[in-house]
Amino acid sequence: MALHITRKARGCWSFIRALHKATAPAPAPEKDGMERIFSGIQPTGIPHLGNYLGAIESWVKLQDEYGSVLYSIVDLHSITAPQDPAALRQSILDMTAALLACGISPEKSTLFQQSQVSEHTQLSWILTCMVRLPRLQHLHQWKAKTTTQKHDGTVGLLTYPVLQAADILLYKSTHVPVGEDQVQHMELVQDLAQGFNKKYGEFFPVPKSILTDIILKKYYMCQVSVSEHKSAGLDTARYKLAVAEAVIEKFAPIKGEIEKLKMDKGHLEKVLQIGSAKAKELACPVYQEVKKLVGFL
Numbered sequence: 001m002a003l004h005i006t007r008k009a010r011g012c013w014s015f016i017r018a019l020h021k022a023t024a025p026a027p028a029p030e031k032d033g034m035e036r037i038f039s040g041i042q043p044t045g046i047p048h049l050g051n052y053l054g055a056i057e058s059w060v061k062l063q064d065e066y067g068s069v070l071y072s073i074v075d076l077h078s079i080t081a082p083q084d085p086a087a088l089r090q091s092i093l094d095m096t097a098a099l100l101a102c103g104i105s106p107e108k109s110t111l112f113q114q115s116q117v118s119e120h121t122q123l124s125w126i127l128t129c130m131v132r133l134p135r136l137q138h139l140h141q142w143k144a145k146t147t148t149q150k151h152d153g154t155v156g157l158l159t160y161p162v163l164q165a166a167d168i169l170l171y172k173s174t175h176v177p178v179g180e181d182q183v184q185h186m187e188l189v190q191d192l193a194q195g196f197n198k199k200y201g202e203f204f205p206v207p208k209s210i211l212t213d214i215i216l217k218k219y220y221m222c223q224v225s226v227s228e229h230k231s232a233g234l235d236t237a238r239y240k241l242a243v244a245e246a247v248i249e250k251f252a253p254i255k256g257e258i259e260k261l262k263m264d265k266g267h268l269e270k271v272l273q274i275g276s277a278k279a280k281e282l283a284c285p286v287y288q289e290v291k292k293l294v295g296f297l
């Protein structure tokens with residue numbers, strides 16, 4: 001495929017940019033100490049386009065809009081599917097490099113490794129004891145994954161949305177940027193926060209989703225109707241080529257930066273170490289309070 005960008009491709013790219021502006025989510029609230037962003041991403045090595053458009057692009061913006069921002073590489077979640085230990089270790093570092101290359105700044109946000117903050121699993125257990133089994137069995141992702149993987153699925157895969165709830169609530173997070181695939185999981189988080197507050201008294205904020213608009217992604221994926229291609233002045237084949245070229249152009253600098261960062265393993269490990277220590281400092285007092293409320297202390 002030709003890597004040079006044709007005039008049509010450039011036209012398409014401006015069209016996509018215009019579309020993105022038109023569909024960008026509503027501006028986030030002013031910086032406020034009481035508001036906290038939390039989100040997570042699985043260590044899948046180098047993120048795919050869905051991750052980038054569904055999450056990372058908005059993560060970068062939110063760093064400047066909120067006073068407190070945490071982003072986690074959720075390695076505990078990743079073992080809901082079989083993982084080779086050496087490959088997982090590498091994927092955690094690769095994802096760290098990718099996030100930094102995309103513009104996540106350790107000065108503006110706390111970037112950390114989930115498994116290094118043990119309170120995630122501890123809170124998850126308490127929340128697990130508040131969810132009825134059918135609620136988890138009815139979640140789309142569980143049904144979809146167990147159908148496509150053609151096996152029954154592990155208990156970890158079933159309960160992983162509860163761990164996700166713990167990730168968010170452990171920091172008393174108020175806003176969670178996610179893609180549309182996480183909507184049901186966010187409803188569970190909200191229900192768990194409300195259920196906990198009802199039982200033990202007002203404690204957790206009920207977190208709101210910041211949904212990434214995925215219309216743009218759909219365009220990238222060339223899933224628009226033919227009439228829409230035509231309105232951009234392109235037939236389907238040329239549209240796909242234009243999109244591919246635009247994507248290559250957009251990601252070339254990021255790819256170069258990822259390669260550079262990957263060569264300094266020590267730096268990547270340090271970023272995660274410092275981030276995880278900061279996250280732990282925030283998580284500890286919240287979890288201590290939870291233990292008191294539940295009756296452990």
Ligand SMILES: Nc1ncnc2c1ncn2[C@@H]1O[C@H](COP(=O)(O)OC(=O)[C@@H](N)Cc2c[nH]c3ccccc23)[C@@H](O)[C@H]1O
Nearest residue numbers: 039040041042050051054055074164167178179180181182
């Ligand atoms: N095709 C797509 N279209 C739109 N959005 C997409 C697409 N693919 C991925 N995303 C978004 O990317 C983020 C990370 O994806 P994960 O699958 O790692 O995402 C997951 O597996 C989560 N369980 C990670 C997680 C764990 N704890 C959390 C707490 C808050 C938010 C997220 C988490 C997500 O926002 C996801 O919505």
